[in-house]
Amino acid sequence: MYVLSDFYNNKNHVCHIRKLLSSGNQSWLKQYNATAGKDDIPVSLAVTNTSNPDIFITGYGTGDITTVKYDTLGNLVWFTNYDCSNKGVDIATKMVMDSNCKIYITGSNCNGTYEDVKTIKYCACAPAKPGAISGSSAVLCAGSSYFFSIPTVAGATSYTWTLPNGWSIAGSSTGNTFNIVAGLSGVITVTANNAICSSIPQSLPITVHPLPFVNLGPDVIVSGGVTINVPGTGLKYLWSPGGSNISSLMVITTGTYSVTVTNISTGCSASDTIFVKVTSTATVETNNQYEILVSPNPTEGLINILCRGGATSIVEVITIEGRVVLEDKTFVKDSEPRTLNISNLASGIYYVRISGIDFTKTLYIVKQ
DSSP states (O other): OEEEEEEEOSSOEEEEEEEEOTTSOEEEEEEEOSSTTSOOEEEEEEEOSSSSOOEEEEEEETTEEEEEEEOTTSOEEEEEEEOSOSSSOEEEEEEEEOTTSEEEEEEEEEOSSSEEEEEEEEETTOOOOOOOOEESOSEEETTOEEEEEOOOOTTOSEEEEEOOTTOEEESOSSSSEEEEEOOSSEEEEEEEEOSSOBOOOEEEEEEEEOOOOOOOOSOEEESSOEEEEOOOSSEEEEEETTOOOSSEEEEOSOEEEEEEEEETTTOOEEEEEEEEEEOSOOEEEEOSSOEEEEESSSBSSEEEEEEESSOEEEEEEEETTSOEEEEEOOOBOTTOOEEEEOTTSOSEEEEEEEEESSOEEEEEEEEO
């Protein structure tokens, strides 16, 4: 026999549920009080018709209808609150159980203007609410794969996972563990199921960050060379081959080039690859410390200048007679490209003098 009673502890009302043996002696006593110092008023009790029955109680307090499940030993299995709105008080008046293990709770709700009649349905034989969803971080990157799981729920024969928009599942989604590919931000939920019904869902809010935008464009054929740019702020770069870590790369030799761009604040990364075919050569000057590239050579107007090993502060274009016809005093950092336009110069051979803090190099270039 099970007895439900209202107990007042000189501060507030709480629910008492006790099991009595056939002798009348008490087997166990449990007390339910959702919020210390707040009322929980018991209303009704239901027991499953099984050899090891489960016990359900319902009542109300702090404005919500509360339903609690205990096992035959008096262990708390789950509890749930029904809150119709935040405008009024929800009150339970009666609970019954049918032959299919469903419980029905009727009561009322004040929505701020009128009082409504409410009926709530639960599955009494549902598995327990799954434990916390664990696995990957709650802050994810779109398009990446992650692993999530919950502890096995006793009596569950399958699990139903619900994912935010844009997510996809790698493999089965009916077990208590699975791999997913992240889409949009939202909430992951999971229920434990048996042949009769499903549990109260467990949920986990998820934040998904977009990937940086990286588009190197289609494969290209260029004369002499090309500078590839990936503009943006708050990003870090890694080019291959070479390992350059700036936002642009000067290409003067045929090959496949790729860049990985990472958002510094979120850690999310994206990559792209391009094949560049270079049909003419560049002028290259190297020593133990510096490598200077001027391309294309010959050129019809634009020339790209790149110095690896030091910053450059002055670049001059000089005729073979020694007259300076173009001067650029822009300070350019190590391994960053500089572009000059000599399209207004007459066709012929010119010297390009490149100066840095502690070096000066002179190369020649052909203007077509």
